[in-house]
Amino acid sequence: MFKKVTRYIVSQMDPNKELAPVESSADQEYFRPPYLLIQKRKQNNVFRSDPYYQCTEFKLDSVLLPGEDGKSTESLLPSGDGSSQFDLSDINIDQIKGDISVSVNGASVELKGSGSSSQAFSIKLQKKAIPMDLLEAVRKNRKINMDHSFIQQLQRTGADLFLVYEILEASEKAVYKEDTKAELSFLAKIFAKFFGEASTEHIESIVIPKGCTLAFRAIQMNISKGEWELSYFKEDPTPVTGISFLEIPTPKLGAVDREVKQYCGIFSELPSDLRVTILNTITAVMRDRNLFQELSQKMEGVLEKTDGYELKTESPDLKDLLSTLENSPGDRCLQLAKGITYTLDALAELLDNQLALLLESLERKIVSQQLQLVGKLLEHNLKTVATPFHVDASLLSFPQQEDQSLTMALVEMSRVKLQEDGLAEPMEQPDEVVAALYVALYALNLLSGDLPLPRDPLSEMLENLCKPATSLPQFHPC
Structure with a gap:
């Protein structure tokens, strides 16, 4: 259910898909700045266009050599401000339909879906990000510790390394609850049968605590002989020359x-x-x-x-x-x-x-x-x-x-x-x-x-x- 909520929030707030939803509440603390992520093995498939990220539990400071000024990267921890707070309202997650509004006051909405309905749901969101000038200053002053076991394994496997630098988090506690009815009424029994949980409340509601990371944005780190660079711009696809054809959407x-x-x-x-x-x-x-x-x-x-x-x-x-x-x-x-x-x-x-x-x-x-x-x-x-x-x-x-x-x-x-x-x-x-x-x-x-x-x-x-x-x-x- 956490994945369902975060994916919907991202789809409404970030149609360009620059933010990635956090898909497990158990790992949400590791998708915050300045944690490091590994982009999982690139396997292009037809059911997922977005990359897979794997948390590492390592922060940027963990793999850097001490700088000349002796400072850590704690200065990179982002702090939110009032201008980056949002209210998510007018949504219908069950039917994947709705609108998003940004307002000063919170709003309660009713979620409805065929075979199920949900109680009122309201969530306040806040964006936090590492200032890029501070990140660039750290990059110039601190080198990568190439003897670190994590970096050595990274070099052997050739995995891509990313740094979390922006997040979308819940600025207040929120509860999303689904009240299963009609043809879905048997779902609680099935869930209890396979997952050992007989409580319908457990499978139909989720508490999103204050400060919970819901989505993140990461930037790729390229490492070479202790130096590291940041990929600020995505590479444009190579233009195709010659005859072009109108792309016609086809069944999948x-x-x-x-x-x-x-x-x-x-x-x-x-x-x-x-x-x-x-x-x-x-x-x-x-x-x-x-x-x-x-x-x-x-x-x-x-x-x-x-x-x-x-x-x-x-x-x-x-x-x-x-x-x-x-x-x-x-x-x-x-x-x-x-x-x-x-x-x-x-x-x-x-x-x-x-x-x-x-x-x-x-x-x-x-x-x-x-x-x-x-x-x-x-x-x-x-x-x-x-x-x-x-x-x-x-x-x-x-x-x-x-x-x-x-x-x-x-x-x-x-x-x-x-x-x-x-x-x-x-x-x-x-x-x-x-x-x-x-x-x-x-x-x-x-x-x-x-x-x-x-x-x-x-x-x-x-x-x-x-x-x-x-x-x-x-x-x-x-």
Whole structure:
């Protein structure tokens, strides 16, 4: 729920996406100036256009040599001022619709959504930033300690280093609460079943304390022989010369399908016992954010080929998989790490409630049908077209009524509202989150292996294109 709130706040306050939302309340203290971040391994994918950042728990002062003046970097700690305070109002997070206003007085608004409603919500926000002239003065006076273990590991892995220099924080305590009703009333039971929490209050409300970091802006640090530079300007993409074509928005299914086969296709080649091991591990980390982060870091270590990296863990839920990977040939281990990382990245884009619904879907053996349904949604241009459209209503027909309610809730959390007759209503820019849901369903369906995969949509599309037309001359491919 924290991720849901911060992503919405950023989407409304920063449409240019210069601010990045903090996605875990547990880590919010490490996304403040002057903490250092690592940009995770660049893996371009169709369900996430923004970079992934990983907190390091190191501050800038930790990796700098003492300067001539003997001063620390405490002078870089930002302090807010009254001119940078904002009130967020007139919002509707459930439907991802609304407006933002900046005013002196706070405002209370009602949040409503199909199947759920929320109590009044008001939040005051404040921007804080390191003055760039002070940061530049520190850069000229202090060099990087190249003997620091963190810097040495950074040099070996080639990871990109960033410094947090601006944040958006809550200037007062705020509470966001959802009162689950109608078709979502069973969500509390599912959440309690998989996460061990029977309290509906726990899963439907979140307290944002005063001073909590909600979003941040980071600047890249380039290090060379103790010197460090700051990338103040983003590099412009290389201009394309020659003939240019009008870019026509296209459905996303083809791109998602090609990419998920590239990374997750290895799962279909595995023996059943290994698929079960991976599935058990994935479902375990879906229930536990700490395990999720540990597995992600282990897979990053494999992909980055960190020197002396060992796949050891104290967690019984991870031991079988890590032991298998450690004893696998290098190429095989790398392929599996890519597939697992890709799956985890997709799951990380989903809300906690969606993870609970996915776990329940696995038990109910309805993942394959859900995959076909989400694939049909991606056949439409969800990026720019907000007009309703229809999908095959039979894909919403399940043996149990709860299966249908579960599936409709799962999709609606990805910003597409479904009706029983197959009418689909896209909400604000659902293309990436729907793509992430498709990838998650695809991987889980491959790993569970108890239901047939849906037909390859690309093959079906090509067959339709190759059918002879009745009123047009026929052309034969080369």
